[in-house]
Amino acid sequence: GTFELLEAARAYPPKHMLLASTSSAYGANTDMPYQETVKADHQMSFYAATKKSTENMAHSYAHLFDLPITMFRFFTVYGPWGRPDMALFKFTKAILEDKPIDVYNYGDMKRDFTYVEDLVHAIRLLIDAVPVRPENGEVEEGDSLSPVAPYRVVNIGNNDAVQLVDFIEAIENATGKKTERNLMPMQAGDVPATWADASLLKRLTGYAPQTAVPEGVASFVRWYRQYYNA
Incomplete structure (x- = not known):
C-alpha cells in the first residue's frame, strides 16, 4: 500500500508528503527517551518491521525523486474516535460493565500516552x-534530516513515560468505578516501555504535546x- 502511494507521489509530486510510522520502530532499544537519530534495527513485531520498512522505502523515493517526505513516529495515541480494539476502549468498556481487565507484564509497563488532539495539532504544524x-x-546535531534526501523522521509523543497502572487508575477515577485486574505475562512482540524525546518536534514547530493523562x-x-450511551 505504501509503495502504491509512493508511486502516485512520484507521478504527481506533492509539496510535502507525510506518512505515519510508529514508536514500535525503536524495537529493542532501551536508551530512553527515544531520539529519532538513534539506530533502530531490531523491531520486535512484524507490524513494527513493516513500518520501519515503509520508512526505508520513503527515504529511497525522497532521495531518487527529490520528494519531501516526513515520517511520524506516533507514541500510544489515545482519545475519542480511536480504535475499539485498543487498551483504553477495552478497559473503559470492561470497567463500565463491571468486568475484569487483562493487564500484561503484570502491570509493569510504561507508555508515552499521547492525546489525539495534541497529535493532530502537531501534524498540522509539521x-x-x-x-x-x-x-x-551537513545536518545539524539532533536533527533526523537525511544527509542525502529531503526526508525526516519526527517523534510525536507526550515526552513522558506513564506507568500502565496509573493509566488504569485514571480510567477508574474518570468512571468512578474500580476494576478487577487479571495480571498476565508479556505478550510476544511487545515492549515494556516507550518514551519519546519530543525536542525535534518542538524545534521544528515550537509546539510540544501537553495533555496530562488524567x-x-x-x-x-x-x-x-x-457516544455509546453507557
Whole structure:
C-alpha cells in the first residue's frame, strides 16, 4: 500500500508528503527517551518491521525523486474516535460493565500516552516544516534530516513515560468505578516501555504535546459515555 502511494507521489509530486510510522520502530532499544537519530534495527513485531520498512522505502523515493517526505513516529495515541480494539476502549468498556481487565507484564509497563488532539495539532504544524535536502550533506546535531534526501523522521509523543497502572487508575477515577485486574505475562512482540524525546518536534514547530493523562482519559470517558450511551 505504501509503495502504491509512493508511486502516485512520484507521478504527481506533492509539496510535502507525510506518512505515519510508529514508536514500535525503536524495537529493542532501551536508551530512553527515544531520539529519532538513534539506530533502530531490531523491531520486535512484524507490524513494527513493516513500518520501519515503509520508512526505508520513503527515504529511497525522497532521495531518487527529490520528494519531501516526513515520517511520524506516533507514541500510544489515545482519545475519542480511536480504535475499539485498543487498551483504553477495552478497559473503559470492561470497567463500565463491571468486568475484569487483562493487564500484561503484570502491570509493569510504561507508555508515552499521547492525546489525539495534541497529535493532530502537531501534524498540522509539521505540514509546514518541509524537509530540504541539505547542502554538502551537513545536518545539524539532533536533527533526523537525511544527509542525502529531503526526508525526516519526527517523534510525536507526550515526552513522558506513564506507568500502565496509573493509566488504569485514571480510567477508574474518570468512571468512578474500580476494576478487577487479571495480571498476565508479556505478550510476544511487545515492549515494556516507550518514551519519546519530543525536542525535534518542538524545534521544528515550537509546539510540544501537553495533555496530562488524567485530563485526556477523563475527556475520552465523557465522549465514550455519550457516544455509546453507557
